[in-house]
Amino acid sequence: MQPLYDALTSDPFTLTPAAEESFHTLKSVLSTAxxxxxxxxxxxxxxxxxxxxxxxxxxxxxxxxxxxxxxxxxxxxxxxxxxxxxxxxxxxxxxxxxxxxxxxxxxxxxxxxxxxxxxxxxxxxxxxxxxxxxxxxxxxxxxxxxxxxxxxxxxxxxxxxxxxxxxxxxxxxxxxxxxxxxxxxxxETAHLPTVSATALDNPDITLFVDGSRFSDDSGKFHTGYAVTTTDSVLEARPLPASCSAQEAELKALTAACKLAAGKTANIFSDSRYAQGVALDFGTIWKIRGFLTATGSPIKNSQSVADLMDALTLPKQVALLKVKAHGRLTSPEAIGNHLADTTAKEIAVTPLADPPAIAMSAPLLQVTFLDSIDKLKLCQTSAPTDEINGWLSKDATFKDGLYSCNKKPCIPRNLYPSLVQWAHGPTHVSKNLMNNLISKLYFAPGITSLTRNYTAACAICAKCNPGRLEKPPVLHLAKPQYPFQRIQIDHIQMPRCGRFDYVLVIVDMFSGWPEALPVANMTAKTTAKKNYSLRLFADMGFLK
The missing domain is CATH 3.10.20.370 (Ubiquitin-like (UB roll))
Structure with a gap:
């Protein structure tokens, strides 16, 4: 039934092969219910x-x-x-x-x-x-x-x-x-049986890990990590400046697990975040595919995935927390100090030239189609006016594919499928849909379809509160006689005796003011003052 529901929200209405198959299956099932x-x-x-x-x-x-x-x-x-x-x-x-x-x-x-x-x-x-x-x-x-x-x-x-x-x-x-x-x-929710938070007796190796990220006097950030013993450095590498301190801790712990492959090891770290990922949350995140409730990747998702894989390498490993920047009176403090200083020293080392990133690779992964060949076929069958519109916006034709600014051009007959894919199972908003589409593809004029699709989505209409309309500003009707309607407010004055405030009452018919000293602004005090006012005693209670 889901393909049929999805087809109802497409604009214009398009019966996809999956929806057509579901329709025939539904008819067959109903006839043999x-x-x-x-x-x-x-x-x-x-x-x-x-x-x-x-x-x-x-x-x-x-x-x-x-x-x-x-x-x-x-x-x-x-x-x-x-x-x-x-x-x-x-x-x-x-x-x-x-x-x-x-x-x-x-x-x-x-x-x-x-x-x-x-x-x-x-x-x-x-x-x-x-x-x-x-x-x-x-x-x-x-x-x-x-x-x-x-x-x-x-x-x-x-x-x-x-x-x-x-x-x-x-x-x-x-x-x-x-x-x-x-x-x-x-x-199903516990960490690996080979991973513990209790120190092992007589381990094959004892390691200390630390990651560091800091900025120099010019404001440039430096990041690196180190894996050491109490007296020697086993591995130390600089990381890109965009890498956070938490990600550096994850990479350090991952490297330590790889060095301890097939051995029993005690690994000390001053990062509670890395220890929590390995012992508390990593298993749950792995079950969920390292995705949040909105369907987006969790923070440092790739580093967390690498750590979960690396934890399976040691024969038995204990992840232990050590106090950071403590006195050098124990082997644990000495090893952590060596890892910390080494990570800071290696962080300022210039990075080797990173491998060139093929910008066209992720852009050509048309996730709402089975293959790039189908996109090429759809482009060749697009109307001439549409192709000329691409070329007028500096689109290029290379290897049988039209692209603009290294983004594949999407024919208009694929817009419904693209919008449905961008909305996704997490029902993202129209702005996020537009950002996702514009980041990966060239699809001019698709914003109107994203707006109509989100407006027609039944789940979004049911779950999203929407924009609240403010009531218009109205004027009160003019009173017909004195003290039919009054305006009440409090003002704060310098303290005099036990009085801190003044209760001001203004008649909306004549503008007559009354000012009464009060000790507080409570409703009880306000009501008592109104009742004791002689004008109210003469005129009666107000509407």
Missing amino acids: PALGLPDYEKPFKLFVSERQGHALGVLAQSYGQRIRPIGYFSGQLDNVAKGSPSYMRAVYAAQLLLDKTADLILVHDCTLLAPHDITAILNQTQPKHMSAARHLRLQCAILLPDNVTLQRCTILNPSTLLPIPSPGGVEEHTVDTHDCFELMQQ
Whole structure:
């Protein structure tokens, strides 16, 4: 169904091959739909839930005699954050999604949710480190709070596991999975078993790493890292000035792991960031493909990925934190001092000429097409006026490809696909879409399509608050008699006795002012002064 939904938002409407295939598949499935029972609201519901390949699969059923009769089949795609979560958390996200999908059919009647994991135990534990507090609270409110929902672990054949989803190997067979959720949680979120935060006894090698970044008197930055022992330097290299101190620490730790390949090692570092990546967050980031919730790469993503690969090289490694710039009274402090001074010395060393970067390589990776040959074919079939428009803007033709400023020219018939690709599964804004497209491709006049696409996106309209319209400035109606409407305000004056403020009351009909000293600006004091005013006693309370 997703290709059909995507085709609805394209402007102009374009039926892609994937959407056409989905349409024919949908017609075939509807014509051969299995018999489903009607909901009986005098019986409790049973919702079988499972998750596979980032899809939530569910079967809503009720008891029929001594058997279970299905009432509806449901499926949905998890968001990027849920897809990158451990397997037991994906089951929780799937349960939340399917409860929302079946809410209009269950209608707050009793429902038993059966899942392959103990959802109650997972959500009742202390907030896990691999999700935000807001997501944890939202899951608890959606799954644990409803009185009509009972959570159970499915110990029988789960019919939702038999629902087909697109996969290279066809429909997966159901296998009985008996496990302890907390043990599985520890296995999927813990760091490598060969990595620890406790010092090893009698290691083969003890290393000290440090990265440094500083600016000289002229404001130029210098970056470098070093790997040493207590008395010798094993590796030291300068880094580009654009490299941050955190990235230098990651590269130093990566180099140390490579030097300790096949050995047991204690590696000391004064960077809590590098140690946290290796021991706390690196595994979770690796599961999520080193992407943030918006689908963009995390900071220092390539260096983090290199470190996670390098951690598998040592036979056993302990990553230990050492105090920076301490007194040189211990071997750890001496080794850290040597690594720190070496990193600063090597940072000012001029870099060797970096390898030339082929600017055309990333620009020719047309990610919304299968190959560059298809783009060349689409360019040759473009109208003559469009090609002349490219040439009028200094476009060049080389190796069968039109490009402008080293950016491939995109024909207008590919604009819908390009806009859909730029919007992506993370539903970025029109400004980010325009920035991404203009950075990689030459597509004049595409801003109107990005604006229309984001405006027609149902998910963006549902989730984005939009721009709030300010109410227009209006004038109050003119009062008809004295003290029908008044204006009240406080002004601060020099202290006199116990009074710090003056309550000013102005009649909007005649402009008559009244000024009363008050000790504070509270509502209670203001009301008492208004009540005690003789004018109010004579005229009555105001509207």
